[in-house]
Amino acid sequence: xxxxxxxxxxxxxxxxxxxxxxxxxxxxxxxxxxxxxxxxxxxxxxxxxxxxxxxxxxxxxxxxxxxxxxxxxxxxxxxxxxxxxxxxxxxxxxxxxxxxxxxxxxxxxxxxxxxxxxxxxxxxxxxxxxxxxxxxxxxxxxxxxxxxxxxxxxxxxxxxxxxxxxxxxxxxxxxxxxxxxxxxxxxxxxxxxxxxxxxxxxxxxxxxxxxxxxxxxxxxxxxxxxxxxxxxxxxxxxxxxxxxxxxxxxxxxxxxxxxxxxxxxxxxxxxxxxxxxxxxxxxxxxxxxxxxxxxxxxxxxxxxxxxxxxxxxxxxxxxxxxxxxxxxxxxxxxxxxxxxxxxxxxxxxxxxxxxxxxxxxxxxxxxxxxxxxxxxxxxxxxxxxxxxxxxxxxxxxxxxxxxxxxxxxxxxxxxxxxxxxxxxxxxxxxxxxxxxxxxxxxxxxxxxxxxxxxxxxxxxxxxxxxxxxxxxxxxxxxxxxxxxxxxxxxxxxxxxxxxxxxxx
Numbered sequence: 001x002x003x004x005x006x007x008x009x010x011x012x013x014x015x016x017x018x019x020x021x022x023x024x025x026x027x028x029x030x031x032x033x034x035x036x037x038x039x040x041x042x043x044x045x046x047x048x049x050x051x052x053x054x055x056x057x058x059x060x061x062x063x064x065x066x067x068x069x070x071x072x073x074x075x076x077x078x079x080x081x082x083x084x085x086x087x088x089x090x091x092x093x094x095x096x097x098x099x100x101x102x103x104x105x106x107x108x109x110x111x112x113x114x115x116x117x118x119x120x121x122x123x124x125x126x127x128x129x130x131x132x133x134x135x136x137x138x139x140x141x142x143x144x145x146x147x148x149x150x151x152x153x154x155x156x157x158x159x160x161x162x163x164x165x166x167x168x169x170x171x172x173x174x175x176x177x178x179x180x181x182x183x184x185x186x187x188x189x190x191x192x193x194x195x196x197x198x199x200x201x202x203x204x205x206x207x208x209x210x211x212x213x214x215x216x217x218x219x220x221x222x223x224x225x226x227x228x229x230x231x232x233x234x235x236x237x238x239x240x241x242x243x244x245x246x247x248x249x250x251x252x253x254x255x256x257x258x259x260x261x262x263x264x265x266x267x268x269x270x271x272x273x274x275x276x277x278x279x280x281x282x283x284x285x286x287x288x289x290x291x292x293x294x295x296x297x298x299x300x301x302x303x304x305x306x307x308x309x310x311x312x313x314x315x316x317x318x319x320x321x322x323x324x325x326x327x328x329x330x331x332x333x334x335x336x337x338x339x340x341x342x343x344x345x346x347x348x349x350x351x352x353x354x355x356x357x358x359x360x361x362x363x364x365x366x367x368x369x370x371x372x373x374x375x376x377x378x379x380x381x382x383x384x385x386x387x388x389x390x391x392x393x394x395x396x397x398x399x400x401x402x403x404x405x406x407x408x409x410x411x412x413x414x415x416x417x418x419x420x421x422x423x424x425x426x427x428x429x430x431x432x433x434x435x436x437x438x439x440x441x442x443x444x445x446x447x448x449x450x451x452x453x454x455x456x457x458x459x460x461x462x463x464x465x466x467x468x469x470x471x472x473x474x475x476x477x478x479x480x481x482x483x484x485x486x487x488x489x490x491x492x493x494x495x496x497x498x499x500x501x502x503x504x
Contacts, residue, residue, distance in 0.1 A: 070161050071161075072237055073157060076455065076484070077450065084121065090118050095112060120176065122482055122483050124479065124481050125156055128477050152478035155478070177483070183486060197424060204228060205489065205494065209441075210499075212502075213242075213500060214245055215246065216246065218495065223446070226447070231491025232491075233447060234282060237286055237446075239289045240287055248501045307346040307385035308378075310346055314359050314360075314377070315358070333500070334440045339365045340366060341361055341401040347385060357402065371432050371435070373433075374430060387414060412436065419431055443495060457482055462478065
């Protein structure tokens with residue numbers, strides 16, 4: 001059979017040599033592997049299937065986030081909670097800074113230290129997982145119960161990590177108050193550090209970037225401000241885009257002398273810390289600190305239990321001259337004046353509704369020295385709204401927000417009661433946008449990561465509770481019960497309205 005080729009089997013009938021034509025086909029099938037897989041041969045006759053072993057990857061590829069993406073939660077000091085209401089004392093001062101010098105033999109005046117009693121409520125994060133008995137019996141390349149337990153822990157970890165800077169009990173009562181919420185205790189009650197939003201935003205514990213990217217000198221300014229409040233800073237946490245902006249600024253402006261004292265990298269390396277007058281500030285990026293992705297009018301609700309989206313009469317009205325307006329002439333980037341669209345969504349503990357464009361997606365022209373009053377009607381639903389998220393587009397030339405898929409960015413959230421009373425200077429039932437928060441911007445903070453400054457107090461650490469078996473399946477709840485506490489908000493500085501990086 002010298003010179004015999006595969007084509008000879010394909011082109012001729014060797015029924016006389018090997019038996020029937022079908023037998024020849026089986027031989028051909030056995031010696032040709034091809035690229036057919038086991039999945040492609042379901043319900044086919046065996047004579048059409050190659051005799052080969054299907055290769056399955058022995059490890060499950062992680063297509064979502066990884067444990068190393070969780071930065072803030074991993075670094076926050078963890079303490080034990082002993083009640084569902086965690087009380088603590090805030091040491092505000094050692095006494096008034098006055099006098100101190102007296103005559104010989106004269107008794108000094110009494111100066112009392114100032115303490116303030118505060119409290120945070122423990123809240124409950126949990127998720128239920130279920131694995132059927134059938135899934136546990138089937139041979140698989142992952143062990144179902146173990147993988148379900150790991151996924152549940154990752155889900156809870158992601159949720160708490162994001163909530164550390166975003167949760168607000170005044171918007172969703174089931175949530176705890178995040179560090180950002182505790183940083184801005186605004187009102188007229190005992191324990192409120194600031195009487196108004198303006199007082200907080202203009203204080204020494206906030207640096208408003210107004211759409212500019214974060215740079216090295218801003219971190220230096222922050223360390224100076226915190227030092228003035230008798231604190232230290234050793235870390236900066238922000239979304240990846242913020243930390244990337246610092247690195248790009250470093251590339252743009254720095255001149256590196258190789259071998260110089262204190263140099264910590266190689267040419268082109270990203271800076272891992274910024275050396276300030278008061279010490280090194282480590283740069284930590286956490287993707288779950290991002291304000292929120294943009295949305296379009298066509299995006300659906302995030303949960304089937306979300307409230308109905310706002311409906312009915314909606315309006316947007318430019319106010320007259322507003323002395324508290326932060327719409328300023330000459331601002332660039334995302335703070336620029338011009339024509340924009342507004343939209344709003346409803347929010348409850350289960351998720352967020354789809355967007356409703358304000359005034360049927362008609363544009364409004366932002367003007368220096370004025371503000372915009374927004375009005376809408378609640379959309380109801382089986383699970384009613386507890387708050388609303390206000391969205392604004394960047395300045396745009398689009399004529400229709402729906403057909404042109406205009407990007408809307410969240411700028412602030414108001415509770416149902418805040419809207420009913422009139423928010424930020426608006427009349428009852430309306431919400432005012434004074435340009436405090438800009439679209440397509442991010443937030444970050446600097447502080448000293450020490451339990452004297454902040455912590456997370458756990459009534460129960462991340463734990464697993466097996467539920468009763470009522471069907472051929474195993475169910476369990478993975479939970480975390482606790483609350484973050486910011487003991488010294490004046491030693492925690494927040495950057496707001498950090499814009500995308502630019503070389504200017």
